[in-house]
Amino acid sequence: MNQNLDGSFPARGVSAIAPKEDGGFPNPGLPPHVHRQADIDPKAEKRAERIVAAMFGISVIGTAIFIASYFVVTPTGTNLFAETGSTSALWWSNLITGLGLAIAVFFIGAAAVHWAKTLMPDEEMVEERHELKGSEETRAAAVGILTEGIQEAGIGRRPLIVTSMVAALVALPIAILAPLSTLGPLPGNKLHHTFWRAGMRLARDHDGTPIRAADVAMNSIFHVMPEELTHETPHYLEERAKAATVIVRIDPALGQNEESLANGYEGILAFSKICTHVGCPVALYEQQTHHMLCPCHQSTFDVTDGAKVIFGPAHRPLPQLPIEVDAEGYLVATGDFPEPIGPSFWEMYKEK
Numbered sequence: 001m002n003q004n005l006d007g008s009f010p011a012r013g014v015s016a017i018a019p020k021e022d023g024g025f026p027n028p029g030l031p032p033h034v035h036r037q038a039d040i041d042p043k044a045e046k047r048a049e050r051i052v053a054a055m056f057g058i059s060v061i062g063t064a065i066f067i068a069s070y071f072v073v074t075p076t077g078t079n080l081f082a083e084t085g086s087t088s089a090l091w092w093s094n095l096i097t098g099l100g101l102a103i104a105v106f107f108i109g110a111a112a113v114h115w116a117k118t119l120m121p122d123e124e125m126v127e128e129r130h131e132l133k134g135s136e137e138t139r140a141a142a143v144g145i146l147t148e149g150i151q152e153a154g155i156g157r158r159p160l161i162v163t164s165m166v167a168a169l170v171a172l173p174i175a176i177l178a179p180l181s182t183l184g185p186l187p188g189n190k191l192h193h194t195f196w197r198a199g200m201r202l203a204r205d206h207d208g209t210p211i212r213a214a215d216v217a218m219n220s221i222f223h224v225m226p227e228e229l230t231h232e233t234p235h236y237l238e239e240r241a242k243a244a245t246v247i248v249r250i251d252p253a254l255g256q257n258e259e260s261l262a263n264g265y266e267g268i269l270a271f272s273k274i275c276t277h278v279g280c281p282v283a284l285y286e287q288q289t290h291h292m293l294c295p296c297h298q299s300t301f302d303v304t305d306g307a308k309v310i311f312g313p314a315h316r317p318l319p320q321l322p323i324e325v326d327a328e329g330y331l332v333a334t335g336d337f338p339e340p341i342g343p344s345f346w347e348m349y350k351e352k
């Protein structure tokens, strides 16, 4: 326990470090060193030694299990526990080799830690901390060297050089702005609109044939594009990338989102195929759960609830394309997506 300045011990709950008369604090020193059992009891030392040796021994056994299992518990060759070539054989092979390696590695670490904590030299060292500040003479000498350097360089006598130097240093960062002018035109409202317009038929992606509502079977999924979007369309690839849409048909009774159902046609719902996380194509559909899944980072969207995000890093639902059928029974858009498709951006809702 630390002592007070007068040599007495502080009462319980009272700070042991009383301020010195000059306002500083005395060096509190180190608490008394507590010896480990193995340092003072030879039996405990022996016991610790045996424990460390036993752990290294278990590690050797783990290594032996790993090596042996590599030859006698194999997935496609000899397997003591399961039929060769079966899934079970693979499972046993992975289990035993993994366990053997885990035991070998774990017990080497455990033995090393136990050895260090019980038997390695137990000394407390104090590293003295020196003042970082230089002496008054050293500091005065440094200031003298600087002043001398400035005088020798004649900076004060050459205002022309100083002025031009300042101009050069200010001008240089401006040069960094120049490349910004070559970044091309600003996107304008292109991020807010796609090629879809009212009355455009939904056509199968690639073969371009329009789709009748009657062709869309329950729980099926189609990848669609606007029928008018062709290779002759200006900026064809950009337009394709933005207009990519999937349609699925669900039982309207399962729909939990009135607005979403109203924007579809008899359970046929059309959503942007571009993930609202960072723009991968959302192309996987689970028929049983009615979830659409983005394969990139597993964002999952619930089709029965307006493609709301139920899992993953995406933050907003897939925008829904409003659709209906025309006089011939073909599915047509009744307008563009109501909000920008794909990853979100700062001014996304500005047009609203």
Ligand code: FES
Pocket: 275, 276, 277, 278, 279, 280, 294, 295, 296, 297, 298, 299, 312, 313, 314
């Ligand atoms: S791009 Fe779809 S989850 Fe990341």
